Amino acid sequence: MSQFPNGFEAKYQQLLGDEAASFFATFDQPAQSGYRTNPLRPAVDAENSDPQVPWSQWGHYGKVQGNGIEHVSGYVYSQEPSAQFVATVLDPKPGERVLDLCAAPGGKTTHIASFMQGQGVVVTNEINRGRAKILASNVERFGITNALITNNDPESLAAAWPEAFDRILVDAPCSGEGMFRKDPEAMQYWNVDYPDECARRQKLILQSAQAMLRPGGTLVYSTCTFSPEEDEQIASWANANLPLNLVPIDKDFGIESGRPNWADDDDAVKMTARLWPQHLNGEGHFVAKFVKADDAAIHGKLADVGRLSATQRKDYEAFVKNDLTHGLSGQLMAIKDQLFVVPVGTPDWRKVHVVRAGVHVGTFKKNRFEPSHSLATALNPADFQLSIETTQEEYTQYRHGDLLHRDLPGKHYVLLTLNGMGYALGKLVNGSIKNVYPKGLRV
Numbered sequence: 001m002s003q004f005p006n007g008f009e010a011k012y013q014q015l016l017g018d019e020a021a022s023f024f025a026t027f028d029q030p031a032q033s034g035y036r037t038n039p040l041r042p043a044v045d046a047e048n049s050d051p052q053v054p055w056s057q058w059g060h061y062g063k064v065q066g067n068g069i070e071h072v073s074g075y076v077y078s079q080e081p082s083a084q085f086v087a088t089v090l091d092p093k094p095g096e097r098v099l100d101l102c103a104a105p106g107g108k109t110t111h112i113a114s115f116m117q118g119q120g121v122v123v124t125n126e127i128n129r130g131r132a133k134i135l136a137s138n139v140e141r142f143g144i145t146n147a148l149i150t151n152n153d154p155e156s157l158a159a160a161w162p163e164a165f166d167r168i169l170v171d172a173p174c175s176g177e178g179m180f181r182k183d184p185e186a187m188q189y190w191n192v193d194y195p196d197e198c199a200r201r202q203k204l205i206l207q208s209a210q211a212m213l214r215p216g217g218t219l220v221y222s223t224c225t226f227s228p229e230e231d232e233q234i235a236s237w238a239n240a241n242l243p244l245n246l247v248p249i250d251k252d253f254g255i256e257s258g259r260p261n262w263a264d265d266d267d268a269v270k271m272t273a274r275l276w277p278q279h280l281n282g283e284g285h286f287v288a289k290f291v292k293a294d295d296a297a298i299h300g301k302l303a304d305v306g307r308l309s310a311t312q313r314k315d316y317e318a319f320v321k322n323d324l325t326h327g328l329s330g331q332l333m334a335i336k337d338q339l340f341v342v343p344v345g346t347p348d349w350r351k352v353h354v355v356r357a358g359v360h361v362g363t364f365k366k367n368r369f370e371p372s373h374s375l376a377t378a379l380n381p382a383d384f385q386l387s388i389e390t391t392q393e394e395y396t397q398y399r400h401g402d403l404l405h406r407d408l409p410g411k412h413y414v415l416l417t418l419n420g421m422g423y424a425l426g427k428l429v430n431g432s433i434k435n436v437y438p439k440g441l442r443v
């Protein structure tokens with residue numbers, strides 16, 4: 001049997017009774033790994049023999065290679081199977097404005113964006129600055145073009161954006177018991193009082209989160225812990241004390257209801273969902289879904305984006321005409337010599353700390369426009385006039401910083417691909433493909 005922190009075993013023995021033995025036995029089994037394929041990318045390999053995660057549209061069991069082209073080019077995202085239930089319950093729709101409040105490293109954000117198909121806005125926030133940067137790089141790698149990435153505490157966001165969102169996900173910081181099997185180091189923070197400590201923070205986060213939800217909007221609260229203090233008891237508290245009403249979650253495939261006897265016999269928590277490792281192939285998770293009373297349109301101002309000068313517009317349009325198959329969708333925004341495209345409907349961000357808005361399109365130089373590496377991840381081969389397939393050897397050489405050659409005329413920014421998957425821009429000039437791979441990314 002695994003080495004648990006003091007008090008953990010006794011607590012779950014008492015809570016689970018007869019079921020405790022099968023629960024503890026799961027800790028001697030390997031953790032379940034999974035990944036999702038990316039519907040924002042073209043289906044380059046429709047045949048996938050890895051078994052499907054039953055509750056997740058794009059989900060499969062299996063491991064992703066960190067340095068493989070599928071991961072580097074954002075065709076897959078590694079995510080534990082139970083975690084894939086959360087955005088499925090949130091059920092975001094194209095065109096909506098969605099907030100992922102506790103978002104790094106970006107597992108749920110990339111899943112949310114998969115449902116939104118590039119339409120609407122996903123505001124993805126992370127309180128921790130270092131983790132917000134990791135979130136930004138994962139958003140970019142996955143080819144998400146309709147995101148506003150922010151780095152704020154929930155209270156400041158609530159002050160800036162009252163009732164501004166159709167859907168909100170609170171994937172709360174928690175005691176992480178459901179991850180003990182996957183990452184035994186997570187146990188070191190645990191003590192018998194830790195769940196109560198986390199619950200106090202979760203209540204504060206939920207208070208701010210509900211203030212940002214429009215009437216009639218949907219809020220999903222999730223944790224990766226087993227502790228009733230952070231699961232059923234938080235759901236019951238929010239249902240009773242915030243303007244949020246629990247709504248039922250469809251449960252199948254061994255997913256169970258929350259347990260009323262762990263929340264003062266509040267029957268409403270039967271509407272919540274628990275994923276237990278002894279009942280399905282996945283780690284421990286808890287999910288509750290709420291709707292805010294009354295229906296109404298989104299409130300709040302929209303971002304005022306910087307307009308392009310006539311010269312900038314001409315240079316950008318020349319680039320689109322020469323190198324892309326169509327203009328970029330969204331609102332173009334110039335900040336000095338930098339060009340961005342931000343999603344239509346982005347809320348006014350003047351009072352929040354933005355890490356990245358939409359996609360960095362490129363830089364205006366004297367009489368020309370230089371596209372950014374971000375376009376290699378934001379766009380797909382069909383969006384470029386020319387995409388050039390490379391060999392595995394050329395892929396390694398180019399990512400190292402070398403020049404490539406092709407017997408092709410003209411001057412174009414091209415997308416370089418491996419197995420049909422884009423990984424970098426190249427600058428084709430009369431047969432030479434000049435290396436424009438960012439120096440910081442070279443390997």
Ligand SMILES: C[S@@+](CC[C@H](N)C(=O)[O-])C[C@H]1O[C@@H](n2cnc3c(N)ncnc32)[C@H](O)[C@@H]1O
Binds near residue numbers: 101126127128174
């Ligand atoms: C469970 S993790 C999020 C995982 C992420 N949703 C995903 O799917 O990849 C919780 C996040 O909440 C952040 N966090 C910690 N304290 C917070 C607070 N007081 N308010 C908001 N977020 C907080 C953590 O930095 C962490 O990134």
